Amino acid sequence: MIYTLLYLLLGIVGTIPLLIYAHNKPTHTKHIIYGQALIIAAMVYVSFAVYAGNLFWLAIETAGVLVYATLYFASKRWGLYLLAIAWLLHPAWDAGLHLLGAGADVAPYWYAVACMSFDVVIGVYLLIWGKQ
Numbered sequence: 001m002i003y004t005l006l007y008l009l010l011g012i013v014g015t016i017p018l019l020i021y022a023h024n025k026p027t028h029t030k031h032i033i034y035g036q037a038l039i040i041a042a043m044v045y046v047s048f049a050v051y052a053g054n055l056f057w058l059a060i061e062t063a064g065v066l067v068y069a070t071l072y073f074a075s076k077r078w079g080l081y082l083l084a085i086a087w088l089l090h091p092a093w094d095a096g097l098h099l100l101g102a103g104a105d106v107a108p109y110w111y112a113v114a115c116m117s118f119d120v121v122i123g124v125y126l127l128i129w130g131k132q
Contacts, residue, residue: 011117
């Protein structure tokens with residue numbers, strides 16, 4: 001339990017460099033930064049599948065990258081709220097596949113937990129920023 005809390009905290013603290021980096025950028029640039037970060041977050045799971053040498057999970061994780069990349073590109077047309085929703089959906093991927101599902105053998109527990117809190121913080125930030 002204590003490790004889970006530490007991993008959640010790691011994810012929260014991990015958002016700080018991204019938030020600081022994007023903070024003073026123009027709105028369009030911020031949107032790009034947070035969209036690309038979402039794709040990178042999904043791509044990390046691809047690297048775990050490659051490392052595990054598991055072609056089945058490589059296909060699943062690649063599909064995830066395509067889903068999140070599509071949501072990012074769609075958000076460029078339909079708005080920042082869609083990008084926020086994409087970030088807030090990503091924890092379902094983390095938990096459903098990598099904590100509770102068969103993907104737990106592919107991705108490390110600590111990463112899936114930290115990624116969940118990272119995703120939520122960024123998603124909530126985007127919801128708040130989008131209201132400004």
